[in-house]
Amino acid sequence: xxxxxxxxxxxxxxxxxxxxxxxxxxxxxxxxxxxxxxxxxxxxxxxxxxxxxxxxxxxxxxxxxxxxxxxxxxxxxxxxxxxxxxxxxxxxxxxxxxxxxxxxxxxxxxxxxxxxxxxxxxxxxxxxxxxxxxxxxxxxxxxxxxxxxxxxxxxxxxxxxxxxxxxxxxxxxxxxxxxxxxxxxxxxxxxxxxxxxxxxxxxxxxxxxxxxxxxxxxxxxxxxxxxxxxxxxxxxxxxxxxxxxxxxxxxxxxxxxxxxxxxxxxxxxxxxxxxxxxxxxxxxxxxxxxxxxxxxxxxxxxxxxxxxxxxxxxxxxxxxxxxxxxxxxxxxxxxxxxxxxxxxxxxxxxxxxxxxxxxxxxxxxxxxxxxxxxxxxxxxxxxxxxxxxxxxxxxxxxxxxxxxxxxxxxxxxxxxxxxxxxxxxxxxxxxxxxxxxxxxxxxxxxxxxxxxxxxxxxxxxxxxxxxxxxxxxx
Ligand code: AMP
Ligand code: SF4
Numbered sequence: 358x359x360x361x362x363x364x365x366x367x368x369x370x371x372x373x374x375x376x377x378x379x380x381x382x383x384x385x386x387x388x389x390x391x392x393x394x395x396x397x398x399x400x401x402x403x404x405x406x407x408x409x410x411x412x413x414x415x416x417x418x419x420x421x422x423x424x425x426x427x428x429x430x431x432x433x434x435x436x437x438x439x440x441x442x443x444x445x446x447x448x449x450x451x452x453x454x455x456x457x458x459x460x461x462x463x464x465x466x467x468x469x470x471x472x473x474x475x476x477x478x479x480x481x482x483x484x485x486x487x488x489x490x491x492x493x494x495x496x497x498x499x500x501x502x503x504x505x506x507x508x509x510x511x512x513x514x515x516x517x518x519x520x521x522x523x524x525x526x527x528x529x530x531x532x533x534x535x536x537x538x539x540x541x542x543x544x545x546x547x548x549x550x551x552x553x554x555x556x557x558x559x560x561x562x563x564x565x566x567x568x569x570x571x572x573x574x575x576x577x578x579x580x581x582x583x584x585x586x587x588x589x590x591x592x593x594x595x596x597x598x599x600x601x602x603x604x605x606x607x608x609x610x611x612x613x614x615x616x617x618x619x620x621x622x623x624x625x626x627x628x629x630x631x632x633x634x635x636x637x638x639x640x641x642x643x644x645x646x647x648x649x650x651x652x653x654x655x656x657x658x659x660x661x662x663x664x665x666x667x668x669x670x671x672x673x674x675x676x677x678x679x680x681x682x683x684x685x686x687x688x689x690x691x692x693x694x695x696x697x698x699x700x701x702x703x704x705x706x707x708x709x710x711x712x713x714x715x716x717x718x719x720x721x722x723x724x725x726x727x728x729x730x731x732x733x734x735x736x737x738x739x740x741x742x743x744x745x746x747x748x749x750x751x752x753x754x755x756x757x758x759x760x761x762x763x764x765x766x767x768x769x770x771x772x773x774x775x776x777x778x779x780x781x782x783x784x785x786x787x788x789x790x791x792x793x794x795x796x797x798x799x800x801x802x803x804x805x806x807x808x809x810x811x812x813x814x815x816x817x818x819x820x821x822x823x824x825x826x827x828x829x830x831x
Contacts, residue, residue: 372557373434373535374434374557376556377555380434380435381401381432385418387437387557387568388438389418389419390559390561391560394610395440396416397415397440398414398449399422400421400438400467401422401435402437406433410429410432412427413454415449434534435530436466438467440452448491450492451493454528454530455496464499465530466499467527468495469525469526469527470527472495472521472522473522473751473815474520474818475494475523482500482501485504487504497521498517498527502514502517505517511533511583514594518538523752524544524752526545535556536581538576539577540579541595542599542600542602543618544602545606546560546561546575546603546611548561549572550573552565563614572616579596603804605750607620607629608789613654629743631659632791633655634658637740638663640740642736645659645663645665646711648697648711652713655714659742670699670711671697671729672697672698673696699732706735708734708736709735709737711740712741713740713741713742716746716763716776717746722778723777726777730777739778742784743783744809745764745783747765747810750807750808751817754808789809
């Protein structure tokens with residue numbers, strides 16, 4: 358169907374802790390809980406007085422911090438990062454947290470999200486003599502802080518943050534403390550928690566559960582929090598703009614046991630499944646099955662609402678690597694087959710509703726429909742618990758071109774034909790918003806829906822630096 362395609366990029370996970378005797382060990386556990394957000398690389402930077410030490414590597418958390426690697430990492434605070442390439446490509450120099458040492462003190466940065474004006478800022482900084490060490494957009498922030506002419510470190514940070522556009526949930530470890538910032542739309546999640554007398558910050562609350570920390574609150578859009586031995590101080594670097602939390606976090610990205618913006622992800626997915634069942638009440642079927650793992654919650658909701666029994670129609674082989682990030686279409690197709698198997702006894706002769714959370718290129722759905730039919734399913738009705746993904750994401754789920762998205766060029770009927778299903782139904786945009794954020798006010802209920810609607814909450818590629826911004830960088 359499609360030729361050679363670049364892998365879609367997933368998210369990253371960040372974790373930070375201040376005021377603890379075991380910051381490296383706890384960060385390691387935190388990263389484990391956030392591993393689903395990035396598998397390409399991981400790193401922990403520990404602060405011990407004025408000393409900063411980093412352990413980083415490519416691969417899974419377990420491999421990077423194998424036996425003994427954390428033993429020497431003593432200190433009182435740490436930040437950590439699980440990476441999936443969002444901007445700048447792979448390579449060890451891009452594995453975060455980034456660590457900068459200078460005569461004025463060390464600074465480490467971990468970032469989740471994607472800056473839409475990073476290239477532009479970078480060109481501007483390079484013209485002024487900055488030399489970049491990585492291709493990561495995160496490094497831009499360090500240069501902006503260093504170049505700022507503001508008097509104190511915190512005012513430099515604040516000034517630099519006002520220049521960033523796009524999605525960022527950022528943790529910085531400095532001699533001043535653990536600094537936490539979230540972009541003015543709150544595109545990526547970030548939560549604050551407490552573990553005894555220590556403060557913790559993480560992309561998702563599932564990291565708190567693992568280490569026994571308690572969730573305190575979400576970091577607010579546009580908020581700057583400084584955590585140090587004097588306590589927690591909240592400030593703003595910018596006024597919050599229209600809230601635009603990524604809807605795909607609820608659809609696919611986040612772990613079902615996480616709470617994002619006060620909404621449990623599993624419950625939101627279940628509601629999406631229920632709403633979807635209401636929207637396709639015309640479908641007659643014998644069993645409902647979900648594509649493991651991310652679609653199980655929606656499939657349960659669909660079955661509950663429709664009254665069609667939920668069955669284990671597909672089994673996941675947990676010991677096969679991820680299919681989605683395979684570099685070529687051929688490898689991805691084989692990957693799907695190795696990863697999932699149909700349960701013949703469940704589907705044979707049955708009209709099957711197959712629930713998946715999203716269709717990106719259509720590879721997964723097409724393979725599964727074929728698999729279910731080969732296992733004897735009489736009919737396969739594909740129901741998707743999100744709307745057609747028509748537009749690329751520039752905020753960290755780097756669907757970098759529309760060609761990657763089947764729904765950008767195919768109607769629902771053409772998608773049905775391409776994946777060989779008997780019917781295909783997508784959840785409506787309104788149905789998704791209502792299911793995720795029913796308790797929230799306002800027409801868009803504070804969600805980014807850009808990949809489904811093409812309406813982006815920020816400029817996409819600002820190609821100018823405004824005069825007042827130039828002043829700030831000078
Ligand atoms: P595709 O096979 O290209 O249509 O991709 C759809 C499948 O990928 C679905 O089963 C989703 O669960 C999963 N998926 C959706 N978004 C992402 C993402 N950003 N990264 C990795 N997998 C994803
Ligand atoms: Fe999330 Fe889509 Fe918005 Fe990207 S465009 S932040 S994937 S909702």
